[in-house]
Every structure is written in structure tokens, then in C-alpha cells.
Amino acid sequence: MSSSDDMVDDKVKVEQGPNGGAVAGPIDSLFNLARKNSLWYLLFGTACCAIELMQTGGPRTDTDRFGMVFRPTPRQADVLILAGTITYKMASRIRRLYDQMAEPKYVISMGSCANTGGLFQASYSVLKGGDLIVPVDVYLPGCPCRPESLTEGLMLVQQIIEKEPWLKKAWGKVPAPKDPWPEESRECKDDS
């Protein structure tokens, strides 16, 4: 990808490490280059958008060429794709999957349902948007959004990664994004 211009930051920033060492800025770029080219997503879907998610993993779209492969377990995944209608019953399960993923992690909200509840938003049982339970990085419109769109969504995550001050983040110097559903406000019994 032709984004190396963005990556090589002309301002070389020097960061103070936790043990007093100093690290120059562009090393972030090196980390980020590695991270963004092995973007593994969780193979998980809750409704019809998941069909397009499967299609995205297929040979026509071929996201493998960007290093995006699906993982069957959240422990190995970098990206959670909210593919489909989320019911309230599913909300705590999705949150658990998200919590099981290792940092750094990203969330794509795929399709109208995951964005806002979509055409089921008048229903009593449907969550009105995945961003009410997990922090979302990329929203994709469409019902369903096409594999091309999801591929671009994944590439947008790559762009987010590219610009990330990774070391700062790893040392806890970047404030966490606001958690829409923090643990203390979760009124669910831990019933597995």
C-alpha cells in the first residue's frame, strides 16, 4: 500500500520509556507496519450480515492478501466485527467476547443493524446499536454491506493502526476510549 508516506512521520518524537529509556517516534511505524498487516478478525456473526462476512473471507475478496484472516477464538483476534442484528440476550455475550480479546483491539460495526438496530430498531428485543455495548472504531452502512465494503472497513482499521502512537499506548499514556458499557453499570448476572 502506498501509505508509507503517512507512516514515516517527519516529526521524530522522543518518548520517555517506563525505565528511563528513550525511544524515537518512527519505531511506532515499524510496530504498526507489522500490526496492520496481520489483522486477524473474529469469525463471529449474529445475523444475515455474517453471510457477507463469510463471503469476505472467501477467495473472491481475498482479504488474506492484506494479512486479514479469520480466527475462531477471541483470544487470537484483533478485530471484532459486529456482523448482524444484536439482541439484548446476545449483548452480554458479545461484550464477553470483546473482553476476552487481547489489547490492542478494534471493533467494526457492520451493517445497519449493528450501527443503529437497523430495520429492527422498533423491536423490543433488539439492541439499538453495537456502540451501546462496545466502543466501535469503524461503522459500515448497508443492509448488508457488501464484501468490498467490509474489506474497506478492515483497511480503515489498518489506517487507524498506522497512525497510532503504539508505544505510548502500550505504556498507558493514551487515555482509554470511553467505555459505553463499563463493568459497574452492567446489571447482568454472570451466568455463562
Place this chain on the structure above:
Amino acid sequence: MTPEAIKDLLAAKLAADVGWNDELAGDPFATVEADKWHEACRIAKDEPELFFDFLRAQTGTDYPDDGSIEVVVHLFSYKNRHSFVLKTRVDRKKPLVQSVQDLWPAANWYEREIFDLLGVEFSGHPDLRRLVLPEDWVGHPLRKDYKEQDSYQGISTLRPGYARVEAGGKKKKKKKKAKTAEPKPEEPKPEESKPEESKPEEPKPEEPKPEESKPEESKISKPSGDGEDEV
């Protein structure tokens, strides 16, 4: 057998009045009293001339104007090749129906579903739990006067600025709730940016998200100049 003949036979065996309605569109149906429900179903299943061995469907309907809830079984007989609809009505305030899952095991989940969505209790059911909704759900949504809760497990059931469809189809604007999670622009908050001492596996700080304040807006609108990988 015709539905009418089935109903007559059923009434004779049951030795009780069986209501009959064939005026409405759709299948004609018979109605029995709630305390004769199990008996009527048992006769429908065991009587050789009826022999309804297949429970096609079991449903419930709420009639708030009559103050009653109707429970319906749709029956079919493979042997005799006829079908029948049998109904009973119970008081809406204290809906209690005899379970028929000992006659047709398929009724087990149907009855759980009716219990879940309409709140009808089935006496003699071995495992009367909610079927589709979570265990901690409040209310029975297929009741006509069901009111959606404002939040579920701490999640607002409404997006800010969205209309809620009330019972009766009217839309009602709800004012924005303070609790609702609205993605904000990156605001460093001191208590959030503190390193977590108790929970080391909590989400670590994520990347800055400059456009996070506009969730509905598509972020894919601008292809950002990496065209050379296109096929």
C-alpha cells in the same frame, strides 16, 4: 372427517359444551372451557376416529378487550388425514392452562414460548422457563399493553433522538438519556486514563479517534489513496 363432525364427536365424548365458530375467515375452530382443556386434547389424540397424532402448532393470543388470553392448538392426524383447531380462553389476569406436553411432547417448547411471550402458566409443565427471551427479562412482550423497559442490563433501550413505537403504533419521542453511551470526541479523563491497578486485563487505551463524534456517518466515504493494491 369434516371439522364439524370432529367437533360433534368431541362434544359427545367430552360430555360438555363445545363452542363452535366457522364464520370467520380461516379454519373453523372449536372452543372448550379451560378446565376441560387437557381432557379435550386427550380425547382428540386417543379417540381412534380422531387420532390427532401430530401437534402442528400451539399459539396464544392476547385479547385485552375481553380480558382473556386464548390458547390454540392446531392438530393434524396422519392416519385419518384431517386437521382441527381447538381453542380455550383463560383470564388475562391469572392465565393458567393445563399443559398438554404429556400428550404431544412437541408442546413443551410451544408452551414455553407462550409462557415467555404472553405469560400464560401451564400447570403440569415440567420445565416452564422462558424460551427465547433472557431469564431476567421483565414483562411479556406479546401482550398488547406491554411497555418496553427504559434499559436492559444497564443498556439504554433507545438511541438518543430516536422514536419509540408505543403500543398502538404511535411513535413517541423520548428525551435523551444521560446514561446513553454516546461516542464522544477523545476527552482525556483523569480517572479513566489511570493505569488499572486491580484489573490488568481491562481494555488498555485505544487509539485516538478524531471522528468518533459522528457515529452514523460512514467512514468509508473517502478512499484514502491506496489504489495500487486493487485488482
